[in-house]
Amino acid sequence: MPGGTLDGVMPTFEQCYRAAESKDPRFDGWIYSAVTSTGIYCRPSCPAVMPKRENTRFYPTAAAAQEAGFRACRRCLPDAAPGSPEWDIRADVAARAMRLIDDGLVEREGVNGLASQLGYTTRHLGRLLTAELGAGPLALARARRAHTARLLLETTPLPITDVAFAAGFGSVRQFNDTVRTVFAATPGQVREKARRRGPTGTNGAVELRLPYRAPLEADALWQYLADRVIPGLEELDGQTYRRVLSLPHAQGVVELTPAEGHVKARLQLEDLRDLGPAAARCRRLLHLDADPAGIADVLDSDDLLGPLVRKRPGLRVPGSVDPFETAIRAIVGQQVSIAAARTVAGRLVETHGTPLSKPIGTLTHLFPTPTALAGAGVLPMPQSRTRTITGLAAAVANGDVRLDRGADRAEVRESLLSLPGIGPWTVEYIALRGLGDPDAFPGTDLGIRQALVSLGVDDNPRTIAALAERWRPLRSYAAQHLWTHLSDKGDSG
Template identity: 60%
Template sequence: MHTDTERCVRAVQSKDARFDGWFFTAVVTTRIYCRPSCPVVPPKAENMTFYPSAAACQQAGFRACKRCRPDSSPGSPEWNQRADLVARAMRLIADGVVDREGVPGLAARLGYSARQVERQLRTELGAGPLALARAQRAQTARLLIETTALPMAEIAFAAGFSSIRTFNDTVREVFALAPGELRARARKPAGAAAPATPGVLSLRLPFRAPLNPDNLFGHLIATGVPGVEEWRDGAYRRTLNLPYGHGVVALTPHPDHIGCRLSLTDPRDMTIAISRCRRMLDLDADPAAVDDRLRSDPLLAPLVDKAPGRRVPRTVDEAEFAVRAVLGQQVSTAAARTHAARLVTAHGERVEDPEGGLTHLFPTPEALAALDPESLALPRSRRTTLTTLVRHLADGSLRLGAESGWDEARARLTELPGFGPWTVEVIAMRALGDPDAFLPSDLGIRRAAKELGLPHTPAALTARAAAWRPWRAYAVQYLWATDDHPINVIPA
């Protein structure tokens, strides 16, 4: 979008927050870059230039605006609606792969050479993987500086910097302030409170409005696995299995942000934990684009107008969700939770949760690969499905992470015993994050379609849904929401 100068200028002049994260405005006279909705008086059009990423702005010698904080805007929705090389690379960078494994590790996960990855990212984003990872480290550093009392040395390494000097130099270059000056200028957001528990970080996760939390949090709560997830004091809480340790997160919906309370055993996991929570809640979605497309169908339009901004509830762990999808085949939500809870108790790692009732991490594929199939209270065919899945996940022959191509992952899943279209598509929707995944055979979808006057046989509904592409996964949320089911309601 940044190449459409006229459209970008209009967005900046109208301070349109819908475009925050889509592009960045660099002002050539001040050498400052901003988000489109920056509250200051817009510069003259001839003094604006536009970049596709904060990293590209920094590479060009611009520093971040101190008013609009462009580094903290929602991420571009592009990376969650595509599965090409650049989109998969951006999801992996957000997950901290460059910091942990370097550019060679990023390229290996993607199946391309480092030179090809570098070239593609520079062509589309104006910056290579190292610059993009550096911009992310700077954003993380700023967040920790302004919202915690951690010593600067701890912040430097938690944000992924290799040395205190690199941390200091980067913060000064990007924000035109030393770390100490940045902390001194910080203002506590309205309504924010100091954490009641030492070691707990309190953050605000932005999103593009509107956001309807009912089906998003309702789904996570209704299907939550005891010991791993819970609803407590108005927050969805769950344990997180992370590269350097584990954590507990509490996520609370607010009208203009998601409150996030995060406790980690290793602060280096903070960026990764935030990225995974944003992905689980689909916070980088573009609801205007989604809802405009779905409103074009006169039978869907009333559902969209009644409760706009529905998101697709996703996951913090793709392998975990795949296991849970198998456990949920042809059983009730309550039965699926019971099966999952038994696995967690028998094979999950125990954790301490001083603030609530979380007790375990969900078991890894490696842990589940060693289980005795006879110990599973499942039909024999489903035991085979589950044990085959975890074996392939554990040995790496099946990958469902951020590096996965959606079509390739679908093909690999279809090859496994017991994986029909419903299971493959629900994994594509909630684990892989494909915004066009569709479930025409789902009973709830067919019932809703019939009540609305839509075709309700799988083939006919699929044909009608072609007009909803590439947002059919969001149409699923609107159709599911017509049912009186706990997944559509946040508990009082």
Template identity: 60%
Template sequence: MDDEHCYRAMSSKDGRFDGWFYVAVTSTGIYCRPSCPAVTPKRENTRFFPTAAAAQSAGFRACKRCRPDATPGSPEWNVRADVVGRAMRMIADGAVDRDGVSGLAAALGYSERQLHRLLVAEVGAGPLALARARRAQTARVLLETTDLPVSEVAFGAGFASIRQFNDTVREVFAHSPTDLRRRAGRHRTAGPTGGITLRLPFRPPIDLDLMFGYLAARAVPGVEEYTDGRYRRVLALPHCTGVVELSGGSGAHVWCTLRLDDMRDLGAAVQRCRRLLDLDADPVAVDERLGGRPELAPLVAAGPGRRVPGAADPAELAVRAVLGQQISVAGARTVAGRLSARFGKPLTAPAGSLTHAFPTATELAAADPGDLPMPAARGSALLALAEALAIGAVDLGPGADRDESEARLRELPGIGPWTSGYIRMRALGDPDVFLPTDLGIRRGLERLGLDGAPAAATALAESWRPWRSYAMQHVWAVPRPDAPAAAARVPATRS
């Protein structure tokens, strides 16, 4: 979008563009989200930035009314597979805080100077500024939602010193840390109790019942559960193991309650929950494209805002994709539960039915093939995958090159086009995957009166680009003529 398009979107207060870009007002020194009701500047007094970090680097501070730092992330980074898109996903996951700019650049195969130049040209800020903006938002969440001492908030958010923390918070939010906490205390919104509770914003519409139903149908015993409208699971994070509870809110947000042993993992935990529920998607753009196709228009109209379930742990999702080969969803759940109980790390404090973390690739790679609760051939495929993930031969992290990762997966025994494509869609978050040999896709197309043969389906799906992953969610959910209405709500595919 050029500046004129941005100005028109801002003038219409169109909330769909929140997170796509930010509006800075030179006469006030404040930057806002496009839908902010308080911003009506003259054209000559406005500047537009692709990221909050770019606005902060230019000397603007966050609006106190619209809180632009709390918008959904830009869906552009889900779509883009180039180095900038990969870098943005890694920075959001905390790569700079953990490994520094040198580690980020090395993981992407670029020099620090090259990476900085690319990011400044594309998003208006370098990796340090982008990581700083992320730390500031994490600090604000901790200040407003917990009673942690300010010093613990500073280091938990990733700052290297109390001074750096204080200076950044004052510069970005025009308040001291204690002021932010005091103001939040006066305006705190009630939510689920216990742990760190925060709201994860999204762009409406969204069908959370369908999303939670999908996850519930595949919940691994001991690792996940869904009860009373709340989805809970164990998270394996860079510094610790945590537990998250997700539930629907009354507005355009999801309630998220996290219980973490190490506050440094807050930012990573939030990003992984967002990816799991596909909360940074732009459903209007997806629905406009798919709803324009006659074969999909009735499905899109009946299910607006349908998302693609992601993965809180990409390696776990890959393992579960192999476990689910040639067996039912219920059977895959049972096997995954046995695997977790046998090889997963027990929680120090079990939370209800949640007792174990899903086993890591390293733990599975060291397993005795005879201890795996599955046929020998599938066990061999599982061990080969686990070893490749453990030694880094296959990268499924947020900065992975999707084409390279899929190619590496296909080199492993027992992993064909369907499994690698499914992993690419859910673990790597690719919005444009199509699985032409999937039985659910074939049956769904045939129920629509279309040719479901792989060649014909592939040709038809070309018109669904770049949102074929979303189109598959609609086709999978096409009900059998004799299916109960409730059963038709959850896509019935494997894994």
């Protein structure tokens, strides 16, 4: 894959230098280039003149470049590059830590909370992340806070003191020092530069550009969302998808619209401390950190999948803003049509979801919490499925099952399979959509089987399982291409 590897090994200097020399945006977010003569670090695609080799350094994260004393380029804004696909693909501790840091866990629970979630001491976790990523958890969180601060300065009229605390800083002094160090400008100067480019915030909302690595198969992605809209929780208006978000501090509503080179996000948040987590969850929902070129490298040469990949080279695997919600939706959808699942899920939201403080359009409720569904009693579905949902909800509520982006995927699979009513198909679907596992494959899925039959494959479980081994470690993408192929044929919603 461009600029990185699945095992997390940093590319060689020559590989990195060629990537930066080519100005190829596919490498943005994989690596960061820094120039010792200027003290600035950039994304590889920065249009600035390429420095001499002896003056160039490369780092695996923006935090590592900042820890080495470099400040962010004002021209290419390296902190705004698409995230590294490695943090989605890899299942090791460093990747799990990055997913939790990206969701703002350090701001909410500190490094001790992060280490506890991962099952390590703070000292050992610090050593591990520094060796792997060039920066410890505090530095990684600090880089994330700096990015959030810049977004708030550029997109809201909030007083600078309020921006500091909304971005997660413990003091205004710490905020000022960080902004000066990272961006070589005061907070006021960052805001003034953005004002000269024109306003981006409207009516109390924050508008962001969520970048991605081209190409993006937006039509297929938005069609997936449209087919599964749950009344009261989601809506689709033309090319604008809206939904309610349950965030760490409060409620929020997001609007997502595809645009050239980015997805336009309009966020209405009750608490601006939720800006970072909200943006991160939107990126996960749309799988914007994917690496289409790397995926094609693995799957394009396959005799069966190659034509599908070439037909839709920017196809994403739609993800989730909340793995628990995805798990419940998967159970509701067992052995029923997509339309029927939408109806039942809508009743769950209306009956057991938390009402919004103020409805927005047709959006009225948050998705039900684990506690709410654990005590729901009778649900609008067969008793066996009701028991499965309430059992899973109780297991999540009491901590027996972890459904979050920092959980160990193998452990989640094992804990889910121990629950009555949850079998391999449901587990693989939850891993694929909810946990972002790139190698999940629900091979018994009817849609996948029908797609394979249409491509000349025998509908035999052993045959399908053996075939899928060719697509490791990216079987989730193979599944999505098969589902999309079936939809293109008009055989599936």
